[in-house]
Amino acid sequence: MKNCEALIIGGSAGSLDVLIKVLPSIDIDITFPIIIVLHRKKGTDSLLSDLLSTKTKLTVKEAEEKENILPKTIYIVPSDYHLLFEKDFTFSLDYSEKVNYSRPSIDVTFQSAAEVYKDKLVCLLLSGSNADGVNGLIMVKEFGGEVAVQNPKTAQVDYMPNQAILRANVDEILDVELMADYINKLN
Amino acid sequence: MSNLPSIDDEQVETLIDDVLDQYGYDFTGYSRASLKRRLNRLYSLDKQVSFAEFRYKIGSDSVYFKRFVEQITVNVTEMFRDPNFYKTLRDNVLPTLATYPFIRIWLAGCSTGEEAYSMAIVLKELNLLHKSLIYATDINPTVLEKAAQGMFPLSQMKQYSENYIASGGKADFSSYYSANYSLAKFDVDLKEKMIFSTHNLVSDHSFNEFQLILCRNVLIYFDRDLQFKVLQLFDNSLDNLGFLALGTKETTDFSPISKRYKRLEMEKIWRKTVNEKL
Structure with missing residues (x-):
């Protein structure tokens, strides 16, 4: 996709290593924001932001409610909240029931973004041991967005990307080494 | 089966207007993304089949309206949270x-x-x-x-x-x-x-x-x-x-x-x- 307006990366077990490998090669002049939804224990937010910010020159910060979503910025979804998108391109946080035993849920964020960004959205689903995110990918496709998954053969836990390939009409299946190049070309 | 949400933005506004008119509950200042998600969740939880029926039930059935308020507001909490x-x-x-x-x-x-x-x-x-x-x-x-x-x-x-x-x-x-x-x-x-x-x-x-x-x-x-x-x-x-x-x-x-x-x-x-x- 060209002229992408938002990239959302979702992942669970085994995804952090992928991000650590991919982030350093992402161009600093990308013209869209990157939003990262990672399943993890609650209360580990600043650790994750700090760790990821050592891997890139892009600004890395936790997504805050009502915040304007800016390009060239990597937003981390806070633990224990769902992240939603408003029509005016700001974030909302939501502390409602877990979805797929998860909060944040990748499905919730993908689905909300699909409605707001429509065909200007790209979602990438990484390694993980449950199917959270797959319904979201299906909805992103229905709104005209593009969906990519980590090649299950390269995933520490292949269940999540396998489910995505099985159930969603995935556009790209990416080896970890090719992810940064894919992302850089979304400009 | 379509994955698309059943209730669109305009219908969200219709429901907000309805419950303000009929019950005096004012949701106009609520963040729309979350509200829309809750409305769609309730719609599918209760196996609603059309927006018109859903709207009618909310407007005419005060018992159902009670459920509506309970379900579209978030009530998740825990003891000694944080x-x-x-x-x-x-x-x-x-x-x-x-x-x-x-x-x-x-x-x-x-x-x-x-x-x-x-x-x-x-x-x-x-x-x-x-x-x-x-x-x-x-x-x-x-x-x-x-x-x-x-x-x-x-x-x-x-x-x-x-x-x-x-x-x-x-x-x-x-x-x-x-x-x-x-x-x-x-x-x-x-x-x-x-x-x-x-x-x-x-x-x-x-x-x-x-x-x-x-x-x-x-x-x-x-x-x-x-x-x-x-x-x-x-x-x-x-x-x-x-x-x-x-x-x-x-x-x-x-x-x-x-x-x-x-x-x-x-x-x-x-x-x-x-x-x-x-």
Whole structure:
């Protein structure tokens, strides 16, 4: 996709290593924001932001409610909240029931973004041991967005990307080494 | 099967207008993304087949409207949620208030009451419960009925006990409840100092003066204007030198009341500092 307006990366077990490998090669002049939804224990937010910010020159910060979503910025979804998108391109946080035993849920964020960004959205689903995110990918496709998954053969836990390939009409299946190049070309 | 949401943006606005006209519940200041998600969730939970029927049922069936309010507002809560927050209450905020002859606490958006019982336990352990009153309010009468019962799923107690210990609790947490089939029934003396009442932050006014107001994970569902309005309501309801506690992702920053409030380190707790006349 060209002229992408938002990239959302979702992942669970085994995804952090992928991000650590991919982030350093992402161009600093990308013209869209990157939003990262990672399943993890609650209360580990600043650790994750700090760790990821050592891997890139892009600004890395936790997504805050009502915040304007800016390009060239990597937003981390806070633990224990769902992240939603408003029509005016700001974030909302939501502390409602877990979805797929998860909060944040990748499905919730993908689905909300699909409605707001429509065909200007790209979602990438990484390694993980449950199917959270797959319904979201299906909805992103229905709104005209593009969906990519980590090649299950390269995933520490292949269940999540396998489910995505099985159930969603995935556009790209990416080896970890090719992810940064894919992302850089979304400009 | 289509994955598309059943209720679109325009229909969300139609429902907001309907419930304001017919029931006086004002959701116009609610963040739309969350509200829309809750409406679609209810629509599919209740296996609704058309928007027209859904709309008619909400408008014409007051029993269903009660369910509507319960389901579109978020009622997720837990005991001693964010243990560090309760640790600050225990070690810092409540000891400061201990010097007062009487402590009035407002839990705004108390949902099913887990926070009220957590608060009562801390007050009891600090030997302050006898001179405290906890006003626990919510927009939603159904959750208040549950709150007044003081019974929570036994399956949650392991987590709550861990939260309690992490918050600085020293007693045996299970000494506060008795197991009753699948429920944990909390001691009646904990709720002696609780008053449950409906209160709508959007439309109802200040009803007392408090030394401590807690409103955690409610403002995230409101737009900026409504957030400011509600913060003003809290300001009007808080004694000078009183404390205001918000959720971990909420703030008084950017609001007109922020200049009168000084934040305590680490937690989302602010103290009202200066006289209004200054």
